[in-house]
Every structure is written in structure tokens, then in C-alpha cells.
Amino acid sequence: MALPTANLIVVTFGPRPNTAWIASLGADVLDERGLMRVEPTFEVVDHPGVFAIGDITDCNEQKQAQKYPVHVAVAAPNIVSYLEGRPLTKPYKGSMEIILIPIGKNRGVAYYDESFTAFVASNDSLRGLLCDMRTRTSRIYGKDQ
Numbered sequence: 001m002a003l004p005t006a007n008l009i010v011v012t013f014g015p016r017p018n019t020a021w022i023a024s025l026g027a028d029v030l031d032e033r034g035l036m037r038v039e040p041t042f043e044v045v046d047h048p049g050v051f052a053i054g055d056i057t058d059c060n061e062q063k064q065a066q067k068y069p070v071h072v073a074v075a076a077p078n079i080v081s082y083l084e085g086r087p088l089t090k091p092y093k094g095s096m097e098i099i100l101i102p103i104g105k106n107r108g109v110a111y112y113d114e115s116f117t118a119f120v121a122s123n124d125s126l127r128g129l130l131c132d133m134r135t136r137t138s139r140i141y142g143k144d145q
């Protein structure tokens, strides 16, 4: 398909996982979107000893690089447990959902979920920073934003 001429193109569809070859593990390995079906331990469903993390998994969350240190922190001890013949006990409970979009030099918008709000509320320094940002925003726009 030819793209029309434009000054800026913002791609808003998600990438498609290149997972067709993984189906050789078994028909049930992928879901209907081509994502790998994983347990909360990141072990592939019905495939003991096979682990997957990152965009490729069917975790119900935004696909973001910032999630993957948390995936690793769960998968790594489970892999060690598997190798030592112990049960896999560490479950993934999800990560904060945060999206930051800079607009120009000094502006931007942010989306965050309630887990981020709770994290900020539990931390005095962060709470102060957020209040300060809110005050500055009000000052710039002349009303409570």
C-alpha cells in the first residue's frame, strides 16, 4: 500500500509478534494474537522448563520495555527453581502502567494507573514532586489542571 505524502506519520497500531515458528512447540503455545501463552511464573503453558518474557507473552498489559526488568525479576528465580528441581513459586502480579508523551520542549502528557498513584502516595519525596508539578501546571494555565 502506498503511503500518502505527509510531514509527520504517527504509527498507532501495535507490532505483530513474529512467532509462527514457535508454533512448532505445539498448537497450543500461541494465542489467537500470536502471543505466547505463559503462566504467571513465565513458564510457557503446558511446556515445563520453557520460559518466555517480554512483548512475546500474552500478559494483559501494555507492551513496554520498562516492564521487562520486572519480568526478569520473576522469571529468573523461577528458572533457577526449575533447574534445581524445586516448585516455581514466584508469580508475576503485573507492573505499573505509565505512558509519558513529551510535547515540545517543556510540555507533555502522562497516563498512569492506580498502582502508580499508590506508589507515589506512599513516598514522601515523590508526593512532594507531584504536588509541585501540579502547582506549576496551575500557574502556567491559570487554573487547577
Ligand SMILES: Cc1cc2nc3c(=O)[nH]c(=O)nc-3n(C[C@H](O)[C@H](O)[C@H](O)COP(=O)(O)OP(=O)(O)OC[C@H]3O[C@@H](n4cnc5c(N)ncnc54)[C@H](O)[C@@H]3O)c2cc1C
Pocket (backbone or CB within 6 Å): 015, 018, 021, 053, 054, 055, 056, 063, 064, 065, 066, 067
Ligand atoms: C515505536 C516504538 C516506541 C516504543 N517506545 C517505548 C517507550 O518509550 N518505552 C518503553 O518502555 N517501551 C517502548 N516501546 C516498546 C519496547 O520497544 C518493547 O516493549 C521492547 O523492545 C520489547 O522487548 P523484547 O525484547 O520483548 O522484544 P524486541 O525488542 O522486539 O526483541 C525481539 C528480537 O527478536 C528478534 N527476532 C524476531 N524474530 C526472530 C527470529 N525468528 N529469530 C531470531 N530473532 C528474531 C527481533 O529482530 C528482535 O531483535 C516502543 C516500541 C515501539 C515499536
